[in-house]
Amino acid sequence: MSKIKIIVADDHQLFREGIIALLAKNDSLDIIGEAASANELFELMDKSVPHVVLMDISMPETNGLDAIKVAKDKYPECKFIVLTMHAEGQYVVKAVRNGAFGYLIKNADENELIAAIEAVALGKKYFNSEISQLMIGNMALEGESHKKLSDREMEVLELVSEGRTTKEIADQLFVSARTVDTHRVNMMKKLSVQNTAELIKKAAHLKLI
Amino acid sequence: MSKIKIIVADDHQLFREGIIALLAKNDSLDIIGEAASANELFELMDKSVPHVVLMDISMPETNGLDAIKVAKDKYPECKFIVLTMHAEGQYVVKAVRNGAFGYLIKNADENELIAAIEAVALGKKYFNSEISQLMIGNMALEGESHKKLSDREMEVLELVSEGRTTKEIADQLFVSARTVDTHRVNMMKKLSVQNTAELIKKAAHLKLI
């Protein structure tokens, strides 16, 4: 079998260089490029489509998970492995939904990384049991989870979190205070909380603000 | 000059292995060990004191910055370079205060890493201009920054953020509602915010809750 062509996408140069130095020791792997952002990755893929992309989640501009979704549409034959330090169920779930073939935490070891690359290159999925557990845990939560907030609600949420009163927000958004009230109440229902304080806390933890 | 002895402390095995593969190419550097936690680092240092330690901030148990402080006391001649993805002023400031000789973001390149190691091994400090700027920005903030919250205030804050009302909190803490009120108001003053919503937001961002 020919070499597995790989692109490493991560905004941390030292990590990219480290991974490349690590994989360079293996003759069956061929690193054809590296990217510090989703856009750089897209440019590289336009020139030459790799077999496998190692993708970080946290990157400037477009994040890794969204980038997978976009790239999957264009190059369905290319496989993505998420390689991140985020061991959180929500990310795993989103990665799978967006079409990732593998998910590795950065504290995996070299052997596991290579095993994952080889498995994924053959069209198999690679999720070790730790990751699978995270996903299961998160799926269970989803049942009782919140709905998404609308754009307008996010706007109101933002202002509420900045300490504005209902009236101030109403004036600023050119709507009645009742409307702002309704938005706030609807958000509380969606996130299953009792009052504004808890709403802000939950929103902060969900990184909405 | 003899080889510079280095220990890499980072809880992400892949990152450690990557860095080691990268530095192994350089003959003047000698990686004498790797650690996945502060305790592992301490054990290694007890056996053989390196010239330079590359240290991540986020590690299980003791974090990297605290670990530097502890290790500095025991081995004053050993130099620490913080190597992290956190480009935040508060971390830089704390690193400096705890005695770090260098601070690098993980998106530095190989040359900068080696330059930093060599500089630090000679007893020089290595903080590039980007990092220095972060530190300056943070120091400026400190002047106008918040005071710390008392234990009791933290307790109240916790309950407020869980959606409890003043009266509920008062009952739970066996004090009057006025007292709870006062605590809340005092916290708002300390954090310079206008109301509870903003208080919760700020507290969440400061990772108090």
Next chain:
DNA sequence: CTAGCCCTCCGTATTTATACTGACTGAAGA
């Protein structure tokens, strides 16, 4: 021992938030 902080508590008045119920429009999608 004094200054400063923490924790506690009080009154009054005003402003806000919350609960409950309900309804209209327009846009997007099944």
Next chain:
DNA sequence: TCTTCAGTCAGTATAAATACGGAGGGCTAG
């Protein structure tokens, strides 16, 4: 077309938060 949903608005009533401006006891570090 019919449904769904976001966004808008309403009334009434109660609960809660916020703005004022004090005050005393306890503990600690300079």
